[in-house]
Amino acid sequence: MNMPQSVRLVDVGPRDGLQNESQAIAVTDKVRLVDDLSAAGIRHIEVGSFVSPKWVPQMAGSAEVFAAIKQHSGVSYSALTPNMKGLEAALEAGVREVAVFAAASEAFSQRNINCSIAESIERFAPVLEAAQKADVKVRGYISCVLGCPYQGEVPADQVASVARELHAMGCYEVSLGDTIGTGTPGVTRALIEAVAKHVPREQLAGHFHDTYGQALANIYASLLEGVSVFDSSVAGLGGCPYAKGATGNVATEDVLYMLNGMGIETGIDLDLLVNAGARINLVLGRENGSRVARAILAAR
Template sequence: MTSNPTLPNYARIVEVGPRDGLQNEKQAIGIDTRINLVNMLAEAGLSYIETGSFVSPKWVPQMANTDQVFAGIHRQPNAAYIALVPNMQGFEQAVTAKADEVAIFTTASETFAKKNTNCTIAESIERFKPIIERAKALNIPVRGYISCIAACPYEGLIAPIEVAKLAAQLISMGCYEVSLGDTIGSATPEQISEILECVLPYVPADKLAVHFHDTNGRAIENIHVALQYGISVIDSAIGGLGGCPYAEGATGNVATESVVDLLDKLNIRHDINWEKLNKASQYIRQALTNSAP
């Protein structure tokens, strides 16, 4: 492992709980609950918050009425409120909702692409080109996601070079950052090291983020590896919410609380208020308990 011996001084957490977390909950989540959660997260100091996605409610019913969530939040001046968009229609909805940023998503697995987005990887890239062009014209930053960087529930292990090429392609198209996702939470620290060794010659560390699910309890170890390679942007979900509805068993993003705890132990600054973060965590856990069928 040829990681950077100097850890970053500061790490930015991208809070994905209100979108990637809640989208995989079984019960419907009220609009007011989603608004309150986003507000509490911003008050806790989280400056990048995935607020929702403009996908068909037929496929992801928990993300219905995302426009009302964007309309109802109290926007903090130093926070960016992000919307996930699958296509141009979703992008235009995000623009109308005044999303500060948009995120697009593809995968390193052809089979997963077909099951998740009903198209090939190449077709998904073509679908993003007009979105990125329009976003540039409107000065809206675009973040890219790559799922299944280590393994796919259908294909098994994924070749790291495929991840590297795809990440480089997204950056060249105009994404300012690419988030590397271990969607089924199966990756080991050794695999993450191997993937980053392959990706970093194609995309520099300051344009990469990591997005780990904690299915096998290795997410924090994997984040520690990424930090040692100079990656300082970490996706996480309050309370360890969610997973991917198209990857059975991939329960739970790494908890934001666990990431903050790791950063504290490593003396890496994060600017998040621990007490307010815990209040947000307790709030959403209680709300989910109360709305459970």
């Protein structure tokens, strides 16, 4: 398998990163973060989600954020839309790409969205249909692909089965999420091999949490398997709700530094990216979750 020559990084910081913050974050700060990421050369930014503010209060202003950001051509600004109501709100806000999510673990699906995996996928059918009619791209997320906080191990063929369903329904890309960050390179490669029998590798993405410090190693393992799209979060925003005090999303700066060192093209400016992370951390009053950013900022 040839190593990809270029990689697309999907920065999920404005959505997956900020949604776990307990303090209120102003729309202007969210807009500034998205604009900073665009300016740094990120070509795919997950801006927000259209979900009930009762469940995810931080995402309540997603429509206002979409209205205020400076949209660059060639950049995808996406939103999470778990149901028809969410999709309708996203379409109203002019969103051109949405994402749906399913779990690979039956226990996680029941605990998180109160339904089985099969039922959750059934709920997406009208969402995908309506999105396709509106000429809006749909990306699929699968959580708990390398482990579940409730049931432990998750069989690779179960992940492959969910990926096949999402792909068949019209998801142009399926992102495989190691939600609790327990995966290691060997199982990561085996998982990709199992899923690639049903979904082409060029339509797969990796979403690795760094809870156990394995994210970069798993991304490298995925590159060896021909995967060239990875989700990450500027400054490592977004803790892991299942492991107390643990980090969540892998930091975009750390992934970019590794890719730069390997000569893999991303089109992203590391210094501008570090600035973007530093600025949102000032707003949040928290330490930077990126080791690379901390090293660069300390050396300035």
